[in-house]
Amino acid sequence: MIMSNIFSRLLWGILLFSMACGLTDEEAARRAAVAKQTDTTKATPDGMAIFRQKCVLCHGSDGTLGINGAKDLRQSILTLEERINIITNGKKLMTPFGTILSPEEIQAVAEYTQTFKK
Ligand code: HEC
CATH class of the missing domain: 1.20.5 (Single alpha-helices involved in coiled-coils or other helix-helix interfaces)
Known part of the structure; x- marks a missing residue:
């Protein structure tokens, strides 16, 4: 006990x-x-978060939506520099993000679009 x-x-x-x-x-x-x-x-911008906020409207969460003639980001063969250029300056119906996002944010979201590649 x-x-x-x-x-x-x-x-x-x-x-x-x-x-x-x-x-x-x-x-x-x-x-x-x-x-x-x-x-x-020293925080790196979150490319995925920016994409969900600014890009899904036309591109969809997986990059394939194609609204407003948006290119299918899975099929994209552009280099990182070319993506940064289009995101910064826009193209056809795509909004130029050069005044909306910082260069670091544009770089982060451009890198994120490269993850869609099959
Ligand atoms: C208002 C609709 C719209 C929004 C919002 C938009 N896009 Fe686009 N995007 C387009 C269109 C339209 C094209 C095709 C332009 C063309 O005809 O070459 C495109 C093309 C692209 C391309 C080039 C693809 C290729 O292979 O040619 C990239 C990269 C891209 N968008 C990334 C983004 C990112 C990142 C964002 C958010 C920061 C974004 N887009 C927001 C409409 C949009």
Whole structure:
């Protein structure tokens, strides 16, 4: 009886200890994530997020929608420089994004369009 009492206290001790450790790990990870988000000095723009915001209207989320004569981005054979040029200056019905997005954002979204390639 006494033995089992000691044993169960020991178990509780271990359990509480490991829970406390788990919490601190979680807290540390959360703080690291927040620090990363708020560090704008070397943040790379998120090409996918920009694409979802500005481009899906005509190109669709997978690049194939083709609204307003938009080219199928999966079939595109353009280089990164050519993509950056079209995104910056527009073409036919495509909006010029040179005044809407920063050069870094244009580069990021141009790189993202390259991921559609089959
Ligand atoms: C208003 C509709 C519209 C929006 C919004 C739009 N596009 Fe386009 N996009 C087009 C059209 C139309 C073309 C085809 C131009 C042509 O005839 O060569 C095109 C062509 C392109 C091309 C060249 C494809 C190729 O192989 O010729 C790229 C790359 C591209 N768009 C990327 C983007 C990105 C990135 C965004 C968002 C920042 C975007 N587009 C937003 C309509 C749009």
